Structure formats: C-alpha cells, structure tokens
Amino acid sequence: MNFVLIFLIVIFSSSLFFYGKSKTKSISIERNIKLNALPKFYGYYLVLWSSIPALVFLLVWSLFEPVIIKSIIIETAANQGAIFNDKNEANLIYEKIKAIHLGTYFGDIDTILKESAISYSKFLNIFTNSKIVLIFVTIIASVIFSLKKIKNNNKAREDVEKILKGLLFVSSLIAILTTLGIIFSLLFESIKFFSVINIFDYLFGTNWSPQRAFIRDASAITAAEYDELRDAFGFVPLIAGTSFIAFIAMFVAVPIGLFSGIYMAEYASSKIRRISKPIIEILAGIPTVVYGFFAALTVGPFFRQIGESIGLTVSSESALAAGLIMGIMIIPYISSLSDDVINSVPQSLRDGSYAVGATKSETIKQVVIPAALPGIIGSVLLAVSRAIGETMIVVMAAGLAANLTINPLESTTTITTQIVMILVGDQEFDSPKTQSAFALGLTLFVATLILNYIAQRAVKKYREKYD
C-alpha cells in the first residue's frame, strides 16, 4: 500500500517537472517578462513542493498508525470483556486479532476476538482511507501554493537551493537522531531495570547470574525473591572479565602494533611499506566472527592440548585464547595510528638528535616517542575501547559463566557476551533479566564514549602542537 502511494507520488511530482518548465516558458512569452530563473528550476520547484510534504506526511503517518490502532483495539477488546493482566497478554491478544484479520490464525476464536477482529479491519479501513484523502489534500494544497509562486515569477533557483539546503541539513541531523535513539532506547529500559535493582547493588555486586531472575511480574515479588534478585545482578565479575580479556589483548597488541608502527615509519623502505602495510590492515578487515571461529575451534583446543601435555588444566574457553586473538585483531589499529602519529613528528627533532651523535634507535626512544606520546596513548585508548566493545570473539571463545578470576587459563565472561546471551532466544520484555542487557549496553556505551573522548582529545591536542 505504502509503496504504491510512494510510487504514485513520485510519478505525479516528476511529471509536474515538465508542466512547470513549459508553463513558465509560456508565462514569460505571454506577459513578455524575463524569468527570474531558468525554466527547469521552476520544474524542480514544483517537483520538490509536490513530493516532500506528502512523503513526510506519509512517513509520520506510517510511524504512528500501528501504535494508535493497537491502543484503540486493545481498549475496545477490554471494553468487550477481554481480560489481560499485563502488557504481554495484551500484546498476545492484539497479535491474535491481527492474525484473525489476515486469516492466518488457526486456534479457537471466541466472540470477543471475532468482534475485535472485525473492528480491527474497520479501523484499518478508516485509517487507510483517511491516509489517502489526507495525502491527496496535502499534495493539492502544496501544488496550489507552489503554482501560485511560480506564476508570480519567484526566484525559483534560490528557492530550490534553499529547499535542498534544508534537505542537506536534515541528512546531517540523522547522526544526532541516531545518537538520541541510542541514548533513549538504552536509558528507557535501564531506568526500568534500576527501579527494581538498586544501582549500587548493580555496580558493586560480585555475583552475576541473571538466569535466576526470570520473574514474570517484578512488582509483586516476595522479600526473599527480591533479595535473590538483588544478588543476581552484580556488575563486578563482568567488568573484571572484560578488563582482563582486554588487558591480555593489549598485552599482545601494544608491543606488536607499536613496534610495527615504528618500523614502518622509521626504518622500512618504501617497498616493504607498500607491501606490508596493506597486509597488516587485512587483519582489521577480517570480520570478527572469523576470528571468533578461529579462536574457538583452533586456538582454544590448541592451548588445551598444550596445557594437558604439561599438566595444566586449561578451559577450552579460556580467557587467554580470546584475549590473544582479540589482540591480533587490534594490532592494525595501533600500528597504523602510531605510524601516522610518528610520521607527523617534525624532522627537525630527529635531525637535532642525530646532530649530537645519537643512533637511530636512541633518537626514536628518547626523542620521537616522547614527542609522539600523547598521540600513541590516544591510539592505545581507541584500541582499548575497541577491545571492550568487541563481541563475536568473546561470545564464541570466552566463557558464559561469570567467575571472578585472574587465571588466564580459566574461562571468564564479558559485558558483550552477557548482552548476547540474555537477548538471544526467548526473551520476555519487562523482565529484569532482559532489562539488565540494556543496562549493560548503557554501561558499555558510556565507557566507550569516555575512552573515545579522551583519546580524540589527546590525538587532537597532539596534532595541534606540531601543525
């Protein structure tokens, strides 16, 4: 339906292009006046005016229509005597009504449902018809308005450019809308979560076992259940596991990445650079699910085998395997950023160092790196934020159980793993378990935001220093 409408609007408004063009030509001949713009701009003017208001209207309407119809239907069903205790049951009934309307429901149909389905199709009809009428009115109104403008010989090019500029601005606002969407969707569920679980219990609790908290109705639980609930959402093991794996990753990535960055920037001939730089950057282009597969099926069992042969118990989902592979994934982030940073250290600093007799490595260690340090730290921080936000490697290769440990051979879990585990499969909205995933997401979002902010500030400050 909507596609047909969009298609019709587009066809209609593009045909107006030719009308506008020829109309203004004839006006200029008739009245013997000079047009204020080329005739084609009058055509564009009509096209924009006839399509944009109608399309915007259609978009807004389609966003709100399902929500409004749903609330109307649930209310009428309740008036007719349908009983539902909470939102989930209401949703279920609404889905049933929809399925009856579409003819895809094969269960028992009682009179309430039947009546509701009839009123559903009635409302759907009303809404569709009024949508078509209103779009029609919008188009007519905007076409009349723009035709009047054209007949008065407006400055069409400038007007068209103004509209397009508005369009450009709106496109750039989508980034802000996305951010707002992220913040609201995370906050909305997190607030619900923190209304059940005290934020301090969450931040400082040392026990994470959300599977215990599968409680249907969070408002009517007993004190004992509540204590258990409070105890189930402790964030400490997750942040410990996350930082631990990120630490292992950094332990691998920082030396390798930094040294390759230094080598590329200071030693490598342009030929070696040309070959090895893209190959290292392949590492950044490989999907993380591939690393996860490699860590889980090759590296994990390999470590386990080695451990067995020297008499150590190594979990097949060890933090070591996940951290090592994650570290390798991160190498290119550190190497190419520190390569850039080192390259932008002014040559005069190096020349000064050589002039007093330092070798190349001494120059690098004592002059170049200290000069580039803020930038290098920035790149490491960016890499850390990648590491804590990385999902697939840890989901596939690190464990699921949250245990507080600093033994890299045991399994630990991370924030991202828990988000995936909680939200995969059957989920009940409005249970603290599901909401806890959003609280974890919010924590993750805030943490990466802070890290990125500091890192970007550091890199920017550093750049300004030598520009």
Add this chain to the structure above:
Amino acid sequence: MTKEQRLKKRHAAEKRFRLYGLTSILVALVFVLILVNNIFSKGSSAFMKTVINVEVFFDPELIEIENGAPEENIRESDFYDITIETLLKAYPAKNLDEENELIDLFTTDAEIEIKKAFLENNNLIGKKINLEITASDDIDQLHKGNYPRNLPEDRRRISNFQLKIYDNLLKNNKINKNFNNYFFNNGDSRDPELAGIGGALVGSFYSIIICLLLAFPVAVLASIYLEEFAPKNKITDFIEININNLAAVPSIVYGLLALQILLATIQLPRSTPLVAGITLALMTLPRIIIPCRASLKAVPPSIREGALAVGASKFQSVFHHVVPLSLPGTLSGTIIGLAQALGETAPLILIGMVAFVVDIPSTPIDPSSSLPVQVYLWSESAERGFVEKTSATIMMLLSFLIVMNFIAVYLRQKFEKRWN
C-alpha cells in the same frame, strides 16, 4: 668501559631494536597466513560432496503413478518404498538393525533425489537407472578423511558394519565426489550434508542493498552539508563530535537500538533483512561520512572559486564541480563501509537473525539469516560436518570482502585526481 666497547654496545642495541620492529611485522604477517591457511584447508572440502552410486528400479508395484503422469501428481506421490528398496540393494543386510544402519549411510533427502530424477525423465516406470545419491554427513566426512576411523567403535559415529559397507562400496567404485550444489542452493538444515548458504547469501544481499540505499544518499548529503555549507557554529561542532563518536560506538549497541526502536516500538518484522539493513545503515552511516568528507576536502578550493568566478551559485559550484570530482573517493569509502557492514554479526544476532530458517527468503521481509550469522550458527553446532561448512562460508565471505575492497582500491586509483 672503553669508547669502542660503548659504541659496539650501542650499535648492538640499534640492531636489536630494528629486529624487534621487523619481528612484530613478521608476527602479524605470519598470523594472516596461518589464519587463511587454516580456513582454506578446513573449508575447501565443503565444495565437494560424497555421492553413492545406486541402481534405482522404478518398480510399478511400488509406485502409484504411471509414465507421463502430470507433474503435480508425481510431486504428491509417495516414493518412500522405492527409496527404501533402492537403498537396501546397495549391500546385503541381514536384520532390521543392519538395514537401518545401511539406510543411515544415505542422506535423509534420498527420496527427494530419486523423485527429482524421475521428474526429469518421467517415463521411467519399469526401468532401471543408475543414480548418484548424496551420502550422509558421517560417510561424507569419512570419505574426505576428516573423520578418524581407528577409534574404538563406541566412540565413533559410524559402526563397524557401516565401515564394512563403505569399504565394499569403495572397492566397487560406487563412491564418488561431486560438486556440492546443495551448499549454494539450500537454506540451513540440521543435516550437514543438506545445509547450504543459499538463504544466508540472499539474506546478506538484501541487507546490504537496503543498507546501501539508506546509508549512501544520507551520508553523501550529510557530508556535503558539513563540508561545504555548514556555518561554523555550535550546532555544526555538535554534529561533528556526534559523528566521530558514533563511528566508535560498539556495534552491539546498534543491535540494542534496533531491538528497542525498530522491533519493539515500530514493530517491524523480526529476523528480516529489512531490519538488518536499517540497523547496518545506521551503523555504517558515520563510517561512510568520514571518508566522504575527506574526499570532499581533498578537492582544492580553486575548483570552487573558479566556478564561482564565472557566475555559478554556491550550489552549482558544489554539485556541478566539487561533488563529481570527489566521487571516486566517496564511492570507495562507501564500498569499504559496506564491506564492514557485510561482515558485521553482533547486531544481527540481537535482532533475531539467529533463528533457524530453512527457506530461502524471497522478499526482504521474510525471516532470513546472513553469511556472518550463519558462520556463528554453524560454529556452535556439534556435528563434524559443520566445521568444513563454516570454513567454506568464511571463504565465501572473505572472497566477497576481497572483491569489494579491490573495487574500492581500483576506483580510487583509476579515477581519483591528484592535485599536487
């Protein structure tokens, strides 16, 4: 310490330092090699499948239809008895257990394969034909050498009797390897020998197309605005900071966003390429805007000034001159962004693309999987046959990524103007 000794020491330190750098690069390179080698050696066998040559006799007694029957009737009719008869003829089995073990050597879709052979010809009643029937996963893995046969029987998935049949078939040249058409044509399946990436390919294709249609125009328009028109003020600064931050937000957060806004609030259908495409578009948008802006910035001001000098408006100078010149950089940035989106897994898992979908989606609002999610799903399966399937899927995914990156590099090198 004398002067010479000190110098020697310093030069040794210099050499060591250089070696560290070289070693680090080599470590990274070696890892790329190990990874690629590991995936290819595991995955290449998945492009072939093991088939067993059997003789099918379309016994008129066992079948209800006649030669030249309409296609619908054939599709609906029962080929079960013929299938069982055929499979049992492959080797003499003495009792029911042995018969079951014999039948287990073949794929569960043997009946469909026989029916298909009949459909192709349609006058085979009373005739005998030789047909190659897909072997079960266990035999497939055994034949490819991925399965150790020297374990004790109770730790093997293949019984001694089945091994005997296999050896006998092998001796009589009844076992062959064919191109694995199922891997490309089928959707997901619980049986590794029938599982394919057809559904995941189509799902990924739809998702990426939707992502392209949404992200590309918005990203180009936004970067044109920010680079060419935006006044230097607080709002512009805010938008810029926002875009930089969004590019660094972990992808799983976009999954949560999609779950809450697209699925729970707007109620778009779960597990569909439509939702996946929108989610990936939101995620890719800032990652495309950044290279787009860079390529607009690389167009020298003289181009704009030249256009303005001959009387073009600001808009005309941008859209007629600057944007076409920046197009190679814009396009290659977009393709690289899309390549990243193609490999993205975590947000798609959250929007329910992990559902077990057998059918190949025909529209973007059918439930579906996608290539990286299929990798995740199969890597969690216990059957040995899925290991090679997973690796082969990764091979497909990586080759798409390589092609996309190659196109991006080519576009840039071939069409981009250098200004200095």
